[in-house]
Amino acid sequence: MKVLVIGAAGMVGRKLVAALLAAGTVGGQAITGLALADVIAPEVPATTIPVTTQAADLSMPGVAGQLIAGRPDLIFHLAAIVSGEAEADFEKGYRINLDGTRYLLEAIRLAGQAAPYRPRLVFTSSIAVFGEPLPDVIGDTHEHTPLTSYGTQKAIGELLLADYSRRGFVDGVGIRLPTIAVRPGKPNKAASGFFSGIIREPLAGHEALLPVAETVRHWFASPRAAVGFLLHAAAMDTAALGNQRNLTMPGLAATVGEQIAALERVAGPKATALIRRQPDETIARIVAGWPQAFDASRARGLGFVGETSFDEIIRIHIEDELGGAIS
């Protein structure tokens, strides 16, 4: 099986590539070649599997056709510019997040006209497709009324994926990822950054700022769970999806207070003492418009598995990022 990962240099992309190479198989089939693409050339991992890497901008006409010229059996499309950038640069957001996705789907369709071709395509969507009005728990059939251009572009990507799949051009699975926590790396300026920061920084012995009330509730999955969703989407029997190719992934609904309690259970009061309350009206207002919890029973029924406690999410961070121990 030949595999292509578009967006391989991002946080989730790198973890996915590591998991693919560690397993050497997807759904029981050996990986015979792995092509990695991103706007900057991804690092070449150490492996016996033939790997190619390339710098490629999917939003440039013709690039999608080059990327799939080797007719990969399985394509992961993770490439996107993030919410804040898509909001700040309207044209760039549409070019990369909408045109890029459409170029990829069109390249696959046109390749199939030359000779039969219908690869599995796993597309990462986002809970940003949901907006007003938001019930406390969002059901699997709730409308998409995104409040960002990023969410709009992801919702359009889902519609295209479903239509191209219905027409038989591709075998698509779209997965709406929860907010990923604990996100490794440095603190960033994303409005959602504190959800990871209040765990990651204290575990590393650093102070973390908390800009919102402890009652704020949100929807989480670990990076490890995100990779698990991708691998399950790559191998699942898509006949069970019918024409509904897009799924809200199972996550864990937790309040900030529950996050902090979990941190105290896992790492003790010296960790939670490093969380400093510094209310930020702007961040509080942005976060107030975000989804709090989902039903996600459809994805659970199809075998997707998320975490069941925030303690588990913290332990996964310690195992996967901190070598299994905290200082």
Next chain:
Amino acid sequence: MKVLVIGAAGMVGRKLVAALLAAGTVGGQAITGLALADVIAPEVPATTIPVTTQAADLSMPGVAGQLIAGRPDLIFHLAAIVSGEAEADFEKGYRINLDGTRYLLEAIRLAGQAAPYRPRLVFTSSIAVFGEPLPDVIGDTHEHTPLTSYGTQKAIGELLLADYSRRGFVDGVGIRLPTIAVRPGKPNKAASGFFSGIIREPLAGHEALLPVAETVRHWFASPRAAVGFLLHAAAMDTAALGNQRNLTMPGLAATVGEQIAALERVAGPKATALIRRQPDETIARIVAGWPQAFDASRARGLGFVGETSFDEIIRIHIEDELGGAIS
């Protein structure tokens, strides 16, 4: 107020233009110019209002910019290729129904960069945005999982309209039209054709074929109601919409049996005697996947008004198409 109608030569477009010229105003403002565009040049109606007509293919790059060069205050975007054609010709459907709409939105956005410009844009969407799973009555927050490329293209148009409106580039209102009945003109091959045919043909003294069971239930509005929706969307206070710019229009849920009973009440048994049952498995299967009824309370609360009985829909056809009397 300058008004542009794109798709002015279609059935709804012609009726809209006639209504605009008869009123001479929209929302209390005098129409000072009316520009009509379609893929074939619309007829020039007799009026004292300055009217221009042009043949224009919105899906050609640059055409949208030409159409809005006069900076119309109000734009009706009705242009689309229909469901059957969008399914038969995949590329043409996406080019006209998706690219055309996007070109229009982009032309408006770019015009606003040169000098402030934020026209009202009324976009006709469709109940074809809804697909599996379908509840008996579809609520105002139900997801869009279209089962046709046409429905996909309309759902994408809705998302773009909402995002461009949220960003302040346009003042958009998207209206999901019910199935229009009684559609004037000749019988056609559309799977939905019989819904109008079993009324229109008997009223004209001709036989009509009924391919489905009388229990089949669907969602209707008259051509007159459709024009009313467009005019209300053109004049309404869009502040009440918030960021949810798209609305399911109020219609009337009726079974085929209820349609026939209404025809008998309005035109007697000699009309209904002209309906000949000729079951068609293919049409029955297509229609079985269609929406049956909607809540539409949001649009009703915002002042959109549809019919309340199928008798009324038949009487409107007799008034508007048959000169007020049946033979």
